[in-house]
Amino acid sequence: MSAEMDRREFLEIGAGLLIGFAMPQFTGVRVEDAPYPTLYGPFPAMQIQPPDGKPYAYIQIAKDENVTLFFTRAEMGQGVMTSCSQILAEELDCDWKNVHVRFAPVNTNLYGYQGTVGSLSIRTMWSPLRKAGAAAREMLIEAAAQQWAVNRAQCRSENGFVIDSSSAKRASYGSLAEAATKLPVPANAPLKDAKDYRIVGKPLNRVDTRAKVMANAEFGMDMRLPGMLYAAVARCPVFGGKVASFNAAKAKAMPGVREILQIATGVAVLAEDSWTALQACRALDVKWDEGAGASLTTAGISEMFATRAKQEGAEARNDGDVRSAIAKAPKTVDATYEVPFLAHATMEPMNCTAHVRANSCDVWAPTQCMTDARDMTAAMLNLPPEKINFHVTYMGGGFGRRGNYELDFVGEAVEISKQVRNPVKVVWSREDDMQHDFYRPAAYAEFTGALDSNGWPLALHVGLACPAFPPGRPGGVSNTAVAGMRDLHYEIPNFRIDYHAADTTVPVAFWRAPGACQNTFFAESFLDEMAAAGRKDPVEVRRRLLANTPRLLGVLNLAAEKAGWGKPLAPGRFQGVALGSNVGSFNAQIAEVSLTNGKLRVHRVVCAFDCGQVINPLILRQQIAGGIAFGLAAALKGAITIDKGRVQQANFNTYDVLRIDEMPAVESYIVPSTETPGGAGEACVPAIAPAVTNAIFAATGKRIRKLPIKDTPLA
Secondary structure: OOOOOOOOEEEEEOOEEEEEEOOOEEEOOOOOOOOEEEOOEEEOOOEEEOOOOOOOEEEEEEOOOOEEEEEOOOOOOOOHHHHHHHHHHHHHOOOHHHEEEEEOOOOHHHHOOOOOOOOOHHHHHHHHHHHHHHHHHHHHHHHHHHHHOOOHHHEEEEOOEEEEOOOOOEEEHHHHHHHHOOOOOOOOOOOOOHHHOOOOOOOOOOOOHHHHHOOOOOEHHHOOOOOOEEEEEEEOOOOOOEEEEEEOHHHHOOOOEEEEEEEOOEEEEEEOOHHHHHHHHHHOEEEEEOHHHHHOOHHHHHHHHHHHHOOOOEEEEEEOOHHHHHHHOOEEEEEEEEEOEEOOOOOOOOEEEEEEOOOOEEEEEOOOOHHHHHHHHHHHHOOOHHHEEEEEOEOOOOOOOOOOOOOHHHHHHHHHHHHHOOEEEEEOOHHHHHHOOOEEOOEEEEEEEEEOOOOOEEEEEEEEEEOOOOOOOOOOOOOOOOOOOOOOOOOOOEEEEEEEEOOOOOOEOOOOOOOHHHHHHHHHHHHHHHHHHOOOOHHHHHHHHOOOOHHHHHHHHHHHHHHOOOOOOOOOOEEEEEEEEEOOEEEEEEEEEEEEOOEEEEEEEEEEEEOOOOOOHHHHHHHHHHHHHHHHHHHHOOOEOEEOOEEOOOOOOOOOOOOHHHOOEEEEEEOOOOOOOOOOOOOOOOOHHHHHHHHHHHHHOOOOOEOOHHHOOOO
C-alpha cells in the first residue's frame, strides 16, 4: 500500500501554501464482484488501488504559522486525526502546537475516496503524509535560501523555522509560505531517519480532546437546523418483513406529531422533537407481512450450520493431503465450536439529518464511509454526486456498523426528507439499534486434527459454516468469512478448510476485526486442544509452529516472558494464551483468571503488540485496552438470539457490556520497530476470547467451545 508522490500539485492562495498529494484510492469493485443489494439500491464495495498521480489530500501552511491537514478519513474515537497529524508534523518539522486538522468536505474530485474501514487510516496515509511533509519542508528551506541568497546546503529546518547555519538567520514557515508557492515540488524529498523523530513515536495528547470535553465537537446527534423535523421509524420486527397495513390515528392525535408516512423500511413518524417522534412511533398500530423469516430461530440456525459443516464445501485452503494424513495418524482430535450473532452496540445510536431540495441535498451523518453515503444519496435522488453536500461529523463509535454496507439510517433520512421537503433528522432508539443491526455473523466450525507419533500437529481439517459477507456475493468462498482461519501462520503440513455459505435472513456485515474475531477463537482454542492431546505446553507448540514467522514468534516470546508463563502463579490463578494476526499487526495475549464457586474473574491480560512503527504510544495503548475490552465483553456475555424471526435483545439490560469492575488489568508491551505501520483499532479484539477460554481449561479441565462463556456452567 505504498504511495508515490511523483505528481503533486500546489496552489498559491491568499493564506499561504497549499500542497496536494496522492493517496491510495478505493475503487467500486468488490473482491466477490457483486453489488450489495440494499433497499436503496446496489452499491459496490471497495478495494485499495495505488495512487493515480492526482492530488487527493491537502495540507495548508498559512501566513499565521498554522498548519492544517484536511482530513479525508473518519474519526470515531480511534485517534487517527492525531496520529496522522503527527506523521505530517514530523516530516514537515513544524511546531506541533501550530498543527490543526479539519474534516475535508466530501468531494471525490478533490479528495478521492473518503472513509475509514479495516484499520486502514495509518496504513494508507503513512507514506503519503511523510512525503508531503518532506516536500513542503524542502520547498520552505529553498524559499529561505533564495531569499537570503545563500547556498541551500547551509540551511536547515527546526520546529517551524528555517535557519541559516552560517549567519543564524531565522525565518518562520508562515513568512516563507507565499514564496514557496512559486517553487517546483521536489519529486523525492529526503525523509527523516526514525532515530531523529521528535513527534512520531511520542505520546502526544489528542487533537480532538478539548473540543469533545468542551462540547464543541459536532456528532451526528448534535445536528439542529431551522425548521427541522424529527423522525422515528417503526420497522418490521422480522427480518425481510414489510408493512401490510397500519393505523396511525392514535399517533396522529399526539401533540407535536406533524406527519406519518410509509417508507421502504417501515412507517415513519415526524414530530417537532425526537421524544415525541419516538413515543408516537410506539403508538402506531402496524400489521406486518412477516414473510419467510418468521420461522427463524437460533436453534434452527445452529442446526443448519452443523449440517453444512459436515459436508464438503468450497475450498478455502488446501495444503498437503489432509485426508490421507488424518487417516494414517496415530492420534486424532475432534471438536466443534460455535459463536452467536453479535450487535455493534455503539454508544451513539444510528442517526442522520438530511435536507432534500429540488436540485440538491445536504446530509449530516456519522458514517465511516462518507463517499459511499454521498453516492447512495445521489443515486436515490437521481442527482449528480456533486449536488450532494455531505457534512462529516464525529461518531460515537463505529465498529463497522457505520460502514459502506450499513447505510440504512442515511437512506431513511434522505427518503423521508424527499417526501416532506423539510430538513429531517432520523433518530434511532437503543431498541431500534439493537434489533435492526447488521450483525456480526454467527458461525460454526467442525475440526479434526491429527498428531504425529511425537504428539506434534500433523494435519488440520476445518469445516466452516458462516453467512457470506458482504452479502449478495455469488457462490464460492467469502473472503471475509474465512479471514483469520485461511491465513493462519502456523506451519501445519496438511491443512484444509471447507467453507459453507450458511446464509439466513438475518442481515450481517462487518464487525470489529471481521472474520478474524470468530475464527481466531476457533483456531486458537482448537490448537490448545491439539497441544493437550499431544501432552505439549501450549506456548511450546506455538513456538515450534511459528519458527519461520519471526514477528508472531517475537510477540509470543515477549508475552510469555512478561506474564511469567510456566512460573508459579498466585493460588487459584491460571493462564491461557492466544495469538492474533490481522490488519497488518501481530499480538499475543495471556489471560490470567480465577474461578470461585463457578464465578469467573479475569484478573490480568498481558499483551505483546507489534504494529511496526508506532505513531502515538498513548493512543496505541488505548486501542489495545479498548480492543481487549470489546472482545472480552463479547466473549463473556455477547449474544444476539432469534425466536420467530425476532431479535430477543433490546437494550443493555439484555445485551450486556463489560462493566468497570469486570475490566482486567491490561499490561501492554509494544515491540520497538521501524517497519511500516500496521493497524491497531481492530488488532486486539480476536485473541482475548481464546486466551480466556484456554485459561478456563487450565483451571477446570473444561473446554469452552461455544460463546458466550456465561452460557456454560463453570462450577
